[in-house]
Amino acid sequence: xxxxxxxxxxxxxxxxxxxxxxxxxxxxxxxxxxxxxxxxxxxxxxxxxxxxxxxxxxxxxxxxxxxxxxxxxxxxxxxxxxxxxxxxxxxxxxxxxxxxxxxxxxxxxxxxxxxxxxxxxxxxxxxxxxxxxxxxxxxxxxxxxxxxxxxxxxxxxxxxxxxxxxxxxxxxxxxxxxxxxxxx
Numbered sequence: 001x002x003x004x005x006x007x008x009x010x011x012x013x014x015x016x017x018x019x020x021x022x023x024x025x026x027x028x029x030x031x032x033x034x035x036x037x038x039x040x041x042x043x044x045x046x047x048x049x050x051x052x053x054x055x056x057x058x059x060x061x062x063x064x065x066x067x068x069x070x071x072x073x074x075x076x077x078x079x080x081x082x083x084x085x086x087x088x089x090x091x092x093x094x095x096x097x098x099x100x101x102x103x104x105x106x107x108x109x110x111x112x113x114x115x116x117x118x119x120x121x122x123x124x125x126x127x128x129x130x131x132x133x134x135x136x137x138x139x140x141x142x143x144x145x146x147x148x149x150x151x152x153x154x155x156x157x158x159x160x161x162x163x164x165x166x167x168x169x170x171x172x173x174x175x176x177x178x179x180x181x182x183x184x
Contacts, residue, residue, distance in 0.1 A: 003066075003114040003115065003117075003118060004071060004114065005110045005111055005114050007070065007071050007107070007110060008068055008070065008071055008077075008111045009068075009069050009071050010068060010069075010080060010111055010114055010115060011066065011067050011069060012052065012053050012054075012055065012056070012066065013048075013049045013052040013065070013066075013067045013076075013079075014049075014053060014067070015049065015053070017049060017067055017069075017076040018042075018045055018046060018049055020075065021045050021049060021076060021079075022040060022042060022045045024077075024078065024097065024100070025040035025045065025097075026039055026040050027100055029100050030097060030098075030099065030100050033133040033135070033136045033139070033160070034097060035158070037161060048065075052064065052065050052067075058092070058123065059084060060084050060085070060086060061083075061086035062083065062084065063081055063082070064083075065079045066079060066080050066082070066115070067079055068080055068107065077098060077102045077107065078096065078097050078098035078102065079096070079097050080094065080095075080096045080112065080115055081095045081096070082119070090124065090125055090126040090127070091125065091126060091127045091128075091129070092123075092128050093128070093129045093130065094112070094115065094128055094129075095130065095131075096108055096111075096139075104138075108139075108142050109145060109146065112142075113146065113181065116146075116177055120174045120177055120178070124174075125174060126173065126174055127172070127173050127174070128148075128171070128172050129169065129170065129171050129172075130171075131167045131168060131170065132167065132168055132170075133158070133165050133166070133167060134153065134167065135165070143170045144170075146172070147172055147177060147180045147181070148170035148172045149170060149171055149172065149176070150169070150170055151170060151171045152168070152169040153166065153168055153169075154166060154168075154169065
């Protein structure tokens with residue numbers, strides 16, 4: 001997988017991504033709204049990268065995480081995940097993580113459309129969903145800016161570090177994306 005925008009590339013993970021990956025996975029402000037605990041062990045990072053670097057295609061009922069890297073330096077700055085539903089291969093779910101030193105630079109708003117274009121045009125996906133913690137204002141504002149519609153508010157539905165948190169769920173249809181970004 002290799003997609004690109006003006007400043008970023010979306011690619012498979014490579015072994016040299018490990019240190020950057022561990023740095024943001026072990027950053028408490030990044031992990032705050034994520035499902036992994038910290039410390040995030042090196043062995044787990046090695047296993048994760050090993051499993052992701054060989055994936056070349058989205059498959060039914062499987063998550064794939066793509067590395068988000070700066071185009072100029074190929075430095076890993078985050079990841080963008082995608083899952084194709086088990087019971088409907090025309091529906092996908094996405095999720096994203098970005099190293100905190102790269103927040104507020106518009107990177108996620110720049111890279112998600114690359115993946116959406118691939119999903120909606122090349123894979124003919126009908127619907128893409130995403131969710132985020134209700135307190136993760138930057139994430140839900142980004143999703144809304146990209147045309148995602150808030151479809152649900154689940155109260156105390158997701159367990160993070162022994163505490164139930166609330167989530168917003170979002171959806172975007174292929175026709176909505178086309179109307180907003182392709183035809184309009």
